[in-house]
Amino acid sequence: MTSFHTVGIIGKQRDEPQFGAVLQRLMAHLHRRDVAVLVDACSASQARAAGLDCDQPWALAALGQTCDLIIVVGGDGTLLQAARDLANHAVPLVGINLGRLGFLVDISPCHIEDRLDQILRGEYESDRRALIETRMDGGAEIGCALNDVVLHKWNSMRMIEFETYIDGCFVNAQRSDGLIVATPTGSTAYALSGGGPLIHPGLDALLLVPICPHTLSNRPLVVPGASCIEIRICQFEPEHVRLTCDGQFDLPLAADTPIRITRGDQQVTLLHPPGHDHYGILRAKLGWSGHPQSGQPC
Numbered sequence: 001m002t003s004f005h006t007v008g009i010i011g012k013q014r015d016e017p018q019f020g021a022v023l024q025r026l027m028a029h030l031h032r033r034d035v036a037v038l039v040d041a042c043s044a045s046q047a048r049a050a051g052l053d054c055d056q057p058w059a060l061a062a063l064g065q066t067c068d069l070i071i072v073v074g075g076d077g078t079l080l081q082a083a084r085d086l087a088n089h090a091v092p093l094v095g096i097n098l099g100r101l102g103f104l105v106d107i108s109p110c111h112i113e114d115r116l117d118q119i120l121r122g123e124y125e126s127d128r129r130a131l132i133e134t135r136m137d138g139g140a141e142i143g144c145a146l147n148d149v150v151l152h153k154w155n156s157m158r159m160i161e162f163e164t165y166i167d168g169c170f171v172n173a174q175r176s177d178g179l180i181v182a183t184p185t186g187s188t189a190y191a192l193s194g195g196g197p198l199i200h201p202g203l204d205a206l207l208l209v210p211i212c213p214h215t216l217s218n219r220p221l222v223v224p225g226a227s228c229i230e231i232r233i234c235q236f237e238p239e240h241v242r243l244t245c246d247g248q249f250d251l252p253l254a255a256d257t258p259i260r261i262t263r264g265d266q267q268v269t270l271l272h273p274p275g276h277d278h279y280g281i282l283r284a285k286l287g288w289s290g291h292p293q294s295g296q297p298c
Contacts, residue, residue, distance in 0.1 A: 007030055009040065026071065033117070069093075071096060079105050087131055094107065129183070132261055133145075144266065151243050162232060174218055175214040175215075176211055182207040188282075226262075
């Protein structure tokens with residue numbers, strides 16, 4: 001008997017035919033398991049194009065309120081957006097990887113049926129990930145992120161000048177191309193490209209990574225997850241500075257207004273098939289070596 005009776009599907013439309021084919025297999029398999037299937041607008045369009053019977057598309061908030069489980073079909077970016085959109089709902093997410101790296105969406109299209117059957121039977125590993133939220137000078141939340149919030153330059157080659165404070169304590173003033181504030185989940189994303197460390201998702205921590213700092217001694221910094229990170233821009237020019245969440249949308253900035261980034265109250269629950277191996281994923285995605293002879297551990 002399944003542990004989930006109503007499953008929602010969220011997808012990102014792609015030019016490649018694989019998306020429609022995967023969606024067709026996914027919906028057919030869920031129907032065979034007597035699971036009610038609800039879809040978002042993108043998935044509904046693809047389902048109809050594939051000749052599948054499909055109800056009217058559901059808004060994301062309605063999916064979050066109605067479904068026992070949400071299946072995200074796409075890449076990590078698709079799951080990041082779904083996580084933010086559904087942050088106020090307790091519905092767990094599972095990802096089918098049609099992207100490139102796939103740190104968060106870890107079910108291969110080749111194994112959809114087997115892996116989903118395990119999850120539907122209640123055989124899975126649950127993984128809770130914290131989001132971070134951004135406020136302007138203590139005001140209302142203006143954005144949240146699962147991976148990172150990035151202060152970066154815009155429309156100019158000049159560096160940004162800003163000061164960083166942690167829990168009210170001055171850390172440094174720097175001139176750089178920006179600053180990445182990342183969760184452990186985001187430590188495998190932009191922060192990694194900027195020279196930051198990999199942080200296990202089970203750790204309660206935040207990561208600050210400067211982007212091309214003028215002072216080479218300015219290094220990445222790992223701080224407790226409950227820290228309040230404050231950024232004060234020294235010379236604010238609206239067309240020179242941007243603040244971006246998860247690389248997907250910009251937040252409004254105002255002159256003489258500190259930016260405060262903290263761990264949010266919201267969490268997203270990711271479900272993985274049995275045997276989920278964080279280090280194995282890192283090894284596979286980042287091209288680390290296994291045993292010299294077999295490619296596997298000793």
